[in-house]
Amino acid sequence: MTIATQGELRLLVLDDENDVAATICIMAEASSYAAQHTDDANDFFKRLAAWAPTHIVVDLQLADRDGIEVLHQLAILGCMATVIIISGLGGRILESAARIAAENGLNLAGTLSKPFSRSDLMRLLAINQPASLPGQGHSPTSQQSTVSAKQLVAALQSKSLTTHFQPKISCLNGQHSGFECLARWPQQDGSMIPPDVFINLAEREGLIHELTRQVYDYALAHRPRKGKAANLKFALNLSPVNLVDETFPRWLMAKCAEHDISPSRIILELTETASMDNPLGLLENLTQFRIRGFHLSIDDFGVGFSSLVQLARLPFSELKIDRMFIKSLSQSEESRKIVTAVVGLGSSLGLNVVAEGVEDLWALEFLRKIECDEAQGYFIARPMDESAATQWTGFEWKEAT
Ligand code: C2E
Ligand code: MG
Ligand code: MG
Numbered sequence: 001m002t003i004a005t006q007g008e009l010r011l012l013v014l015d016d017e018n019d020v021a022a023t024i025c026i027m028a029e030a031s032s033y034a035a036q037h038t039d040d041a042n043d044f045f046k047r048l049a050a051w052a053p054t055h056i057v058v059d060l061q062l063a064d065r066d067g068i069e070v071l072h073q074l075a076i077l078g079c080m081a082t083v084i085i086i087s088g089l090g091g092r093i094l095e096s097a098a099r100i101a102a103e104n105g106l107n108l109a110g111t112l113s114k115p116f117s118r119s120d121l122m123r124l125l126a127i128n129q130p131a132s133l134p135g136q137g138h139s140p141t142s143q144q145s146t147v148s149a150k151q152l153v154a155a156l157q158s159k160s161l162t163t164h165f166q167p168k169i170s171c172l173n174g175q176h177s178g179f180e181c182l183a184r185w186p187q188q189d190g191s192m193i194p195p196d197v198f199i200n201l202a203e204r205e206g207l208i209h210e211l212t213r214q215v216y217d218y219a220l221a222h223r224p225r226k227g228k229a230a231n232l233k234f235a236l237n238l239s240p241v242n243l244v245d246e247t248f249p250r251w252l253m254a255k256c257a258e259h260d261i262s263p264s265r266i267i268l269e270l271t272e273t274a275s276m277d278n279p280l281g282l283l284e285n286l287t288q289f290r291i292r293g294f295h296l297s298i299d300d301f302g303v304g305f306s307s308l309v310q311l312a313r314l315p316f317s318e319l320k321i322d323r324m325f326i327k328s329l330s331q332s333e334e335s336r337k338i339v340t341a342v343v344g345l346g347s348s349l350g351l352n353v354v355a356e357g358v359e360d361l362w363a364l365e366f367l368r369k370i371e372c373d374e375a376q377g378y379f380i381a382r383p384m385d386e387s388a389a390t391q392w393t394g395f396e397w398k399e400a401t
Helices: 018-029 041-051 067-076 091-103 118-125 149-157 195-204 208-221 240-244 248-258 279-291 308-313 323-327 333-348 361-369 386-391
Strands: 010-014 034-038 055-059 082-087 107-113 162-170 176-186 233-238 266-271 295-301 318-321 352-356 374-376
Touching: 010 018, 010 041, 018 034, 018 055, 018 118, 034 041, 041 067, 055 067, 067 082, 067 091, 082 091, 082 118, 091 107, 091 333, 107 118, 149 195, 149 208, 162 208, 162 386, 176 195, 176 208, 195 208, 208 233, 208 240, 208 248, 233 240, 233 295, 240 279, 248 279, 279 295, 295 308, 295 352, 318 323, 318 333, 323 333, 323 352, 323 361, 333 352, 333 361
Parallel strands: 010 034, 010 055, 055 082, 082 107, 176 233, 233 266, 266 295, 295 318, 318 352, 352 374
Antiparallel strands: 162 176, 162 374
8 A cells, every 4th residue: 555645646536437437547647646446435545544635536335335325424524525426327416426525614615517527536536625725815714713702892891893705806807806804703823703603693692783774884994095086886795684774874884984985886795594474574674775975795606595585575776696606607517507598697687697606717717708897806916805805916917828
């Protein structure tokens, strides 16, 4: 058995078609991988423990088990290797398996339909999961996954929440169009607690009204290029719970005046949830924002509770396609079809269509081709603090050759 060394790329293949497995190993070895293969799932797990591969290829059809069981077991073991799923069973089954792997928290690079070429394989092996890469001006994310209401109250009392700013660009010409402002909770050690950890808590504990006001105040006061680029728009996230606060639209108008920004440069991003059970109240609240000149965006479209009915009935001016579909554009025919249909739908309703979660050039060029209006994602820039966002020089769109 090959002895693993630090920094070495190690590929372990599980496939009961020995000739396919051996070919994959030869292809990988030609690109400096150490590679092993086996057709037996038990042997695979033994090698996994002993050899700690950096990359894994799993076939869905195995003699002794199916590939889904293997993916499950990898997730239970907390496997950190980059996973590639292969199969001769066709696109839809592969896409379902990919979803299962991703939703189980595996580090999935993508899927390959047999037969595939060496370049297909090498493209997936080359994928580094961007979420684990240090980003431009991106502070480390805190490992802390739970926080208490008491800690959040203390953070609000000391006004310690801030925002990071993530650029958005036009898909037509790459021009910088604005920033999304994302809540951050800085910790003593310099790390940041991400909003997924504390927004739900704030909603449950009745703290979201204070939190939203502090976050908006920070974002507007510290917005990058203040005064210099009057055409940049700023997107802020709004919890549906905020909509029950009748004083909020007026408060926000006053804040815009204080920070010298027109409401027409503010986009309020709303994620639909099950709590949107009062359609008339919702319609009234949202219309009030629109009358005051704010833009309204339906966030994470395509997942959760967003529906076509809500889209048509409520006064949204923008549709933001969920990153789940955008991240997988280069690998999933299904995602390409969904995104193409959603862009067409948004345009025909006269909405500005934004794609978030753009992680590669392929996705960006696809979005331009289907005439999506704007793009946001790690490939363009990560969320950055105020000073990094101010220094951001824009996106240089180098066409694929
Ligand atoms: P969102 O509004 O959909 O924001 C986009 C999220 O996607 C951000 O995560 C951003 O960092 C991440 N993202 C951007 N580009 C990429 C990419 O290329 N790949 C991947 N994998 N992710 C990307 P973040 O900052 O952790 O925010 C998570 C969610 O928390 C937001 O989702 C939003 O729903 C909520 N949130 C953030 N700030 C606020 C706030 O001030 N108020 C409320 N109510 N919710 C907020
Ligand atoms: Mg958002
Ligand atoms: Mg979103």
